[in-house]
Amino acid sequence: MTLQRPIARAGSRSVKRALGVQAALEWAFRIEQAQLELPLPPDVTEEGFGFGLEYVLLQRAVLGCKIDGGQHKIGGYTHEDAEAIAATVAGIPDSLGGKRMAIRVAELARSGLTPDWMPGAIPRCVPTIVKQNQHGTHAGTIVVGTERVRVRGLGDRAKWKTFDILACPVTFSPHPHQIEAARRGYDDWCQALGWVREGLIAGGMLRDVVLTAAMPKALPWKESR
Known part of the structure; x- marks a missing residue:
């Protein structure tokens, strides 16, 4: 003014x-x-x-x-x-x-x-963890739990494996x-x-x-x- x-x-x-x-x-x-x-x-x-x-x-x-x-x-x-x-x-x-x-x-x-x-502010969903490597920038993940899965096999050869459950935490910016x-x-x-x-x-x-x-x-x- x-x-x-x-x-x-x-x-x-x-x-x-x-x-x-x-x-x-x-x-x-x-x-x-x-x-x-x-x-x-x-x-x-x-x-x-x-x-x-x-x-x-x-x-x-x-x-x-x-x-x-x-x-x-x-x-x-x-x-x-x-x-x-x-x-x-x-x-x-x-x-x-x-x-x-x-x-x-x-x-x-x-x-x-x-x-x-x-x-002009519009809330946008963005990752809270951002990582960079030789391939560029990508959202990071965290382990939020585990899950046991039975792997196929013949007879007694079937096995159980434990896998991590990954999630990408996000937020809204601006909130x-x-x-x-x-x-x-x-x-x-x-x-x-x-x-x-x-x-x-x-x-x-x-x-x-x-x-x-x-x-x-x-x-x-x-x-x-």
């Missing part, structure tokens, strides 16, 4: 820019280098920590005033819209993955990546559970982005960014079929 040009700084001639939620997240975390400030654990009091960024942003929205912007980015100013986006990500509810999902959303945005839903987990993770990420988008719009905290309806493709593996 191509990142948008930098958004005008607070105090300059403001030009609102329309971004989808994924592009807005990448702008906030990659370009502005906003930091994720997660809520404190329930057993830790906020005494001595001051007000959190999310609290300040909410108060700003209520009062209709602006803040000076944080100094998280070394040697520069972090746009207040980027801080609002980061604060909203930090508030992803437990029903959508909570702190773990917030960290995942921020890391993917900072890297400019989309979760790998394993496009269906692996594909299912990857696609479930992508879907969870999409739902988290939808929650972030709705929260930012409902909170009315963005000054220079306008969120569009653009969203990552839902269930893209169904389209690929």
